[in-house]
Amino acid sequence: MKSVEQVLAELTPVFREVLDDDRLVLTAELSAKDVDGWDSFTHTELITAIEKHYGINFSLKEILKFKNVGDMCRAVLHSAR
């Protein structure tokens, strides 16, 4: 089973693309307030991009719990079970 760290590494290029920042460093604690351009529109794009990357679909309840990158990683791990 993957770890959060592995998912962070896999998601780094996805976040860099959507947020248009080649130097973005993903951590579990990183959230919208830490990144310029991470607004509600790009947040929606991130969700879509992550779902596409893993071929999964988050539930609405999961999406509503996304407060930081770590929450997204844990939802990915949960979906992969």
Next chain:
Amino acid sequence: MIDVSLRIEQSFALYHERTAVCLGGVRHSYGDLQRRVLAIQSLLESASAADEPLIGLAANDSLDTYAAVLAILRAGRAFVPINLQHPAQRNASILGQAGVRTVLLPVAEAPETARGGIPPGIRLVPTQGDSSAIAGPAALRAPGDLAYLLFTSGSTGQPKGVPITRGNLSAFLDSLAASGHGVATADRVLQMFDLTFDFSIASYLAPLSVGASIYPLAPGGAKFAEVYRLLEAEHLTVAPLVPSVLTYLRPYFADILLPDLRLTMLCGEALFADIATEWMKCAPGSRIANFYGPTEATVFAMVYDWNPAAGHDKAFNGVVSIGRPMPLNAAVVVDASSQPVAIGEKGELCLGGPQVTPGYWQDPPRNAGAFFERRDGGEIRRYYRTGDIVSADVDGDHYFCGRVGNQVKLQGFRVELGEIEYHAREVARGCECVVLSRVNRSGGTELSLIVENYSGDLKAVLAALRTRVPGYMMPARALSVARLPMNSNGKIDRVALRRTLDEHSDEVSRTSVGGTDAGIP
């Protein structure tokens, strides 16, 4: 017609204890709201000159934002909303064109820096500043005085001002109530819109004018998911939405049940019939009202009730009808000579009546082309050319068929692609630029920027463009082509370009625009 400020005064008087605004779970009564309105009005009157008809408002998610709108109106002035998250250059253009000298900031202290495009000569007034003065009574104003000035996308690269009078606004509130789709005092109403978008008037000013409660969406998170959370958690009864929110929610429709929702107001974009029907299962007690209206005709002027079970299932190309003019409004479909077309024929939709703006802000040449007069029965009525191509059936219901010219609707905002192209050319070293819109796989509209023979970094072009246009105007991708195709009239052949874009859709995703590699011949 009753002036909007008098309607609000009535809400203060009759519903003092009722919730007016609920922000992040915190309820503010009409009494709370009134106190803030009076305090802000007194601040405004002491900080600004008596001859300032237009007051800027840097809107944010706070009680004071809504109180400031009401205070400006109560003082007999008109508000000019700006969003400090939008590019500074755009805000500066809006304030400059409007001649605004005072901007209200719904904060405790004016920032030392980061004025978000508010030029140094403009006075910033924090609404939470010390106020010991007592605001006077609501100013009496004539229907011809301005209520607000909104700016929409302009093809010359500069946003264009649409002034709405107090008479226009009163007519809208009366029309909405008479249409049978009005908000009632007992309603709890979703407010998900930026105040620079005129649909917000229906989400906060219309409810507050009848004593209803508004529930502004908290910032952050995925907007579509937050809309659902608020609708469900607060048992909201009225949901003004742009159809793209339903598009985003669609994959989760099976998980959604909103038994308290009684009215879904949709406006700003084409509403697809299949999504509207599926939404009825999520909100089984809700009417689906498909509104239509440009900013120039004050929020919306036409409506169609979508209810297939009752036989109200009119659509064209899968897009729900925009219906008939609401009370007080008139519509006519005309040809290029401004003559009415026959039933069933396509033409440009023109709107007349007391909701139509007096004309674009300080722009007589544009007004000469955008408005005309025609005799309706015994009276001469002034009409606004909407730029929308429609047809009407024998019942008088209208069907949206497309746009005249080069405009699209993005997240409810009407956008001149020419405005984006203007700014793109400036940041792409003068290279010719074309912006195309298309419907993506999720059913949303997205933009692509095509630059002619560009040898630089397209990612840098997009980054620079982001500093000039709001997020909703940003192309999702960019590519360079050796030469833009021309049609037989010597104009850029957008149809051919669209084909090229479709053929190379995989090559021009945002991941592959780092340089000229993304260029296609």
